Amino acid sequence: MLVKTYGSAVFGVDALTITIEVSISGGNKYFMVGLPDNAVKESLQRVESAINVAGFRMPRQKIVVNLAPADIRKEGSAYDLPIAVGILAASGQIPSEELENYFIMGELSLDGAIQPIKGALPIAIQAQKEGFKGFILPKQNVREAAIVDGLIAYGVENLAQVIRFFNKKEELEQVKINTKEEFLKNIGNYEHDFADVKGQENIKRALEIAAAGGHNVILIGPPGAGKTMLAKRLPTILPPLNLYEALETTKIHSVAGKLSAADALMTVRPYRSPHHTISDVALVGGGMNPQPGEISLAHNGVLFLDELPEFKRTVLEVMRQPLEDRKVAIARARFSVEYPASFMLVASMNPCPCGFYNHPEKECVCAPGVVQKYLSKISGPLLDRIDLHVEVTPVNFSELASSRETEKSENIRARVIKAREIQEKRFEGKEDLHCNAQMSPKMVRKVCHITEAGTNLLKSAMERLGLSARAYDRILKVARTIADLDESEDVELEHLAESINYRSLDRDGWAG
Incomplete structure (x- = not known):
């Protein structure tokens, strides 16, 4: 007898429908075809044990399992459950009429318990798109799938539950989630706040500008000056995620298996801080079975690289293309996948190996x-993609001990949102252009109008401070953002002057 069940394979952040065909006929061998990897091939032992524990029998006949389309490689253990259900239906132990209405995914333990899977959200989106009635999946992943409207999500704990459901002996509990309510529940709920930071008003101002224009920023200062503390609070002043961004971010974390069972939707911007020993594959994504890297997990949020010169040069160089294109393409001989990677880069570093240069x-x-050798570990092309260079000085005791209240993140965020709204209006109708940092050189010339006095100031600054040619566009972009924060139509002299101050590493002789 031939029976079909339905599951899915995840490629990049999207899913593809997989048909699991099970045929039982005369003979005594087990065949798995359709480009399965080792984890899929090993499913026989798990499936047999789980079926026996549930009180049913594994057929002692020829079993052929085909995973279609057969030219796409199937990876992982999530096909255990649809294979087990297909075998039971093909051997007549459960009815097969209802199988065509459901996506079924889950890894089986030897005792029949169902283990969590990766990519539940993109799989649920694909099931809804294909017109399936419901999705049966592990209980730990059910909240991810339940946010997809028009699809019934059933969370199950073991194989016996699934069997009783198809035998109409038990009704599975449908998990319902109000997507809008879930989205609004924790939006803007942050653990950290800029009110915790004493002093450092100039650094807060620089981070406000960075957040307002989506600019990348590097913090340079001695140990203990507060670089990491400030970077951790940057997501709290970024505009809240909209629903589309929240779904997009949740999909990436779902594919990477980073969502907890309690999470249905990511409602705060991600903050990723990888250690400096990270490999280039772990940072940008890839591997034998491609997975999203740290830059994709930071999509729509912040990627913080602490002690930037300590990262391997090859690791930093692979970020150059994603920083420009805001996506990363991973190509293999048989296929290629693309992960989104639109993030704000925040880096920090000591000014020298001992940490006290300019202290x-x-x-x-x-x-x-x-000092110069230490700074040269960061290549010019990477530095070219960082708009603000901010020198962080230590906080003195009187500021640390002060009981004076400092500005809260929500107040700064209100100004940032207002500046972003100005930019959204400016770039209306332009796809993939939402903030000043994303402007091309042509757009910079069009948008960043400066007066003759401003031109003279910029010329003078470049000559006196020895600023590099690459600093020119960056200064104009940042000046435009400062003008937006001031709700100014034009880029004024004071906006340019402040912007010029944020090019420390471009100055000749900065490091002696």
Whole structure:
């Protein structure tokens, strides 16, 4: 007898429908075809044990399982449950009439318990798109799938439950989630706040500008000056995720298996802070079975690279293309996948190996030329993609001990949202252009009008400070963002002057 069940394979952040065909006929061998990997091939032992524990029998006949389309490689253990259900239906132990209405996915334990899977949200979206009635999946993943409207999501704990459901002996409980309510429940609910930061008003201002224009930023300062503390609070002043961004971000974390059972939808912007020993594949994504990297997990949020010069040069260089294109394409011989990677890069570094170059009180003990060598670990092309260079100085005792209240994140965020609204209006109708940091050189010339006095100031600054040519566009972009924060139509002299101050690493002789 031939029976079909339905599941899915995830490629990139999208899913593809997979038909699991099970045929039982005369003979005594088990065949798995359709480009399965080792995890799929090993399903026989798990399926047999789970069926026996549930009180049913594994047929002692020729069993052929085909995963169609047969030219796409199937990976992982999530096909255990649809294979088990297909075998039971093909052997007449459960009815097969209802199988065509459901997507079924889940990994089986030897005792029949169902383990969680990756990519439940994109699979649920595909099931709804294909017109399936429902999706039967592990209980741990059911909240992800339940946010898809028009699809019934059933969370199950073991194979016996699924068998009783198809035998009409038990009704499975449908999990319902109000997507809008879930989205609004935790929006803007952050653990950190800028009110915790004492002093550092100039750094807060720089991060406000970065958030308002979507600019990448690097913080340079001695150990303990508060670089990491400030970076952790940057997501709290970014505009809240809209529903589309929340779904897009949740899909990536679902594919990577990073969502907890309690999460249905990501409602706060992601903040990722990988260690400096990370490999280039772990950062941008890929591997034998391609998975999203840290830059994709930071999509619509912040990627913080602490101690930037300590990262391997090859790791930093692979970020150059994603920073420009805001996506990463991973190509293999048989297929290619694409992951979104639109993130704000925040980097921090000490000014030298000992950490005290330019310190107001402590003396740098590095040998001559060591500071320049240390800074040269960061390549010019990568630095070219960082708009704001901010020097962080230590906070003195009087500011630390002060009981004076500092500005809260919500107040800063209100100004950032207002500036972003101006930019959205400016770039209306232009696809993939939402903030000033994304402007092309042609768009910079069109949008960033400066007066003759401004031109003279910029010329003078570039000559006196020894600013590089690549700094020109960056200064104009940041100046445009400062003008937006001031709700100014034109880029004024003071906006340009403040923007010029944020090009520390471009100055000749900065590192001696």
